[in-house]
Amino acid sequence: MEAASITGKPLAATTPVAAVRAFLGRYGLIILLAAGPVYFAIHDLLQPSHSLVKLGNVLVAGISNGAIWALVAVGYTLVYGIIELINFAHGDLFMIGSFVGYGMFGTLGLTLTTGTLGLVGGLVVTLIVCMLVCASINVMIERVGYRPLRNAPKLAPLITAVGFSFILQNVGELWLGGSQHGVTDLIRGSTHVINLGGVTIDRQDILAVGLTVPLVLVMTTFISQSRLGKAMRATAQDPEAARLMGINVDTTISLTFLIGGLLAGAGGLIYALYQTNIWFFQGFRAGLIAFTAAVMGGIGNVRGAVLGGFIIGIIQQLSDNRIHEVLGKNFGSEWTNVVVFAYLILIMVFRPQGLIGEETREAG
């Protein structure tokens, strides 16, 4: 890898081919990402109705879904930034968050007839429980499965992560069974709140974005301002130097998993309320999508993960709702996985460092 880049650099932009390659390397991903919305916007404007309402509604749904992916993606990116591990179990942790939320609705007796005050109070309690449960599980997994393998080859913790992913999936399957499970639409999610010339913003959209943005802001402020956050960034940059400066590296890594778990729990609850449908396998797909988001933004980079989450959400909704317009009526939302993973592969080819840039040791 390094060898190739040493010989590759002086040649750049001397020939037309190299110039094209440099251009694609820099802007390829952005062109790739803009292609979908731009295509549909032009397509819709050329229709007799000249209306962008349909596209607008898809974008709104994409942003709300993206908020959920952003919460999960931050967990991936934090963990990767600090110990360079793809935490495969993270998606399933998110699933556990959804399940805990569902369980709490039952425990607290929240139903459609619950009063507004009770409902808001109940949801806040549920949110806190979801976040705490997921955070403790994540910290525990790190303690049992990853910490003993700090000095082992990289493959080892990756495989324990897959192992924990399987265990969590199995827990979910035993908990609520193998099929999809409906969740009461407590917030009456599809009630329109705002109408912008036909583009409607519903309660569920406000819930998703309204919870995600403050959570992410608190978290980024914590990382950039607090002493512990500084310790996290120092450990991510150079663990050995951080340790020499008196930072307790193990505690800092636990803290990273704690934060990742908190956000995954919140994401899980929002997902349950938004989709009103949960199952034990949701975490696998969510995990891959969120990881794609993290890579898209630049792994290790928190702002990148959030941006990537929103972008992936939009791609996914565009594909879900409108793929048949491009590929024919035989193709529906079941092909979204292929679209998202194709994007993942293309990102890896064009711009493995992501949109904003990696913040890991290997990237330097």
Next chain:
Amino acid sequence: MAALTGMRDTLADFRRRRWSGLAIAAAVFAIAWFLPYLYGPLDNTLDTAIYAVAYIIFALGLNIVVGFAGLLDLGYVAFYAIGAYSIGWFGSDWFTEAINGGKSGIHVGVSGQAAHLLGIHLNFILIVIAAMILTSIAGAIIGLPTLRLRGDYIAIVTLAFGEIAGTVALNGDAIHIGKFTLTAGQTAISPVDQPNLFTQFDNALNLRPYYWLGLVMIAIVLVINFSLRDSRLGRAWIAIREDEVAAASMGVPLVRTKLLAYAMGAALGGSAGAFLGTYTQAINSTQFQFSFSIFVLAMIILGGLGSIWGTVVGAIALSVINQQLIPTTFHTAPHDLFGLNFTASEISFGIFGFLLVLMMIARPQGLVPERRRKLELTEGLASDESLYEVSA
């Protein structure tokens, strides 16, 4: 005590000779060959053994990519799918409409009943060759975008390809190329031809021919694996695994070497996929899941990454656990032992997950570790691969 030491010396002396490994292998193979006579022709144990045989081939293929070349491939299921669909396409009446308008079929080297059916019907050996060609092309295509990437990114890209393959298999009834429909969608392509090599195979009457066919395939695959490992190419793989930059600067062509690893690992997976496809008699699109990739990966990890005999041991162990112990022997154990209201089959995922974690923490080098890797793990020679050196 002296007698014991003497015995150990004799044993060590025996092992040191070149032919001893071959002799042991031949003896094991001979025992394995006559094993089916201990059981009835349709015995459940034979069924487990045939799955084990198929999984050994899968695992040996994946071992080339992950064990030898050190490229973590989490999308191995793609090659199982392509191999299985090879027999679905070239050994069934799936393309009845597409071939000669459904009036006659294409037959190459088949006799008996299959020679009169519509669609494409090739001899099993030809199908295996076709599967290997298709999968090695697919393997190289999957390998291409990963060439510039580092370790764990390779895992994700291959995983993405595996998921794409699974989704395409599941929804391939939407894809038509001319009159050819890619897959049967949610349903299965079934039945497919049973091999006709020396005798007409029939899994409703006698499972033994399948077992023997699998053994022959394993023997060939083992010879390929051993000669590859000791060849120039095999040493190049190990060099890349140990240190890519050093290997490149010593003149190892990275692109070609890596792509060959992907292609060869994929080809073996394709042959096993075709074998398993014809044995199960149904190319069912729902079986091409991520868990399959992990299942095969767990085999080579259990046995010891890069170790050929370890891979065989790991594949046998996990096949027996998956086909015999979980669904039959210990099926009711959670209830009988702990009074829990679920069966062992329901927690098979969890059991495998637990095994993976346990193995990594307790014995990361595997049951039969490769000598070189054992050194790395015990002496920490792989420091440049490790996360970092701070440890409490």
